[in-house]
């Protein structure tokens with residue numbers, strides 16, 4: 019297993035947001051997290067690269083392993099962890115700098131300054147994010163002048179540039195039009211050949227289209243996790259069935 023989550027509980031102060039969640043994430047798979055608003059999907063996703071550490075009053079117990087090693091062990095290097103487990107957010111958040119500099123950013127932070135190497139990485143990452151042809155003639159222009167869909171693909175290229183092992187995506191298409199959404203979905207299918215992807219989505223069709231496995235959350239609990247076609251055709255739990263057939267949420 020690429021990631022292994024065991025008996026995870028998470029509290030925001032007195033409020034418990036995750037209850038005894040256990041989930042295995044296989045390598046080179048796309049795992050979709052679905053469930054109604056407020057059920058804990060984003061909270062869970064953020065535990066996988068310790069983004070919740072940035073929120074005051076968060077407490078966690080349980081175990082999260084990456085390649086068999088606990089990511090909550092004391093001497094964990096968080097910069098290294100977040101390089102290995104990258105994150106794409108709901109709204110595209112390009113930095114106010116050129117397209118090139120956005121993609122090169124993480125590599126420079128990690129100390130790479132060789133121009134030729136950076137050029138290669140920028141091209142490879144933009145190709146991987148299906149953006150190269152659209153921007154190759156304006157790499158020096160500001161990323162702020164791109165469309166929302168292009169910005170989101172740029173943010174994905176920025177994550178890919180540092181060669182993560184796992185990519186977390188928190189509703190990456192929720193701010194995008196259908197064509198941009200389709201491009202990102204196609205890209206995810208390509209990306210899983212190299213990476214492991216965990217994606218929160220509100221869109222059930224999207225989960226059905228892009229994921230290999232689906233995990234259904236409700237009120238902070240993981241109700242059911244299985245191959246995506248099983249979740250969508252023969253869920254074991256009545257609550258899963260009610261949710262995917264649109265009876266609530």
Ligand SMILES: Nc1ncnc2c1ncn2[C@@H]1O[C@H](COP(=O)(O)OP(=O)(O)OP(=O)(O)O)[C@@H](O)[C@H]1O
Pocket residue numbers: 030033035053054055056057058059060061062073
């Ligand atoms: N920073 C925070 N401080 C306190 N409580 C929080 C915080 N973030 C989330 N919560 C609470 O934790 C619970 C789970 O929220 P979370 O955002 O993880 O759900 P979600 O399933 O991702 O929802 P959505 O689909 O609406 O994004 C909710 O009750 C929410 O109010």
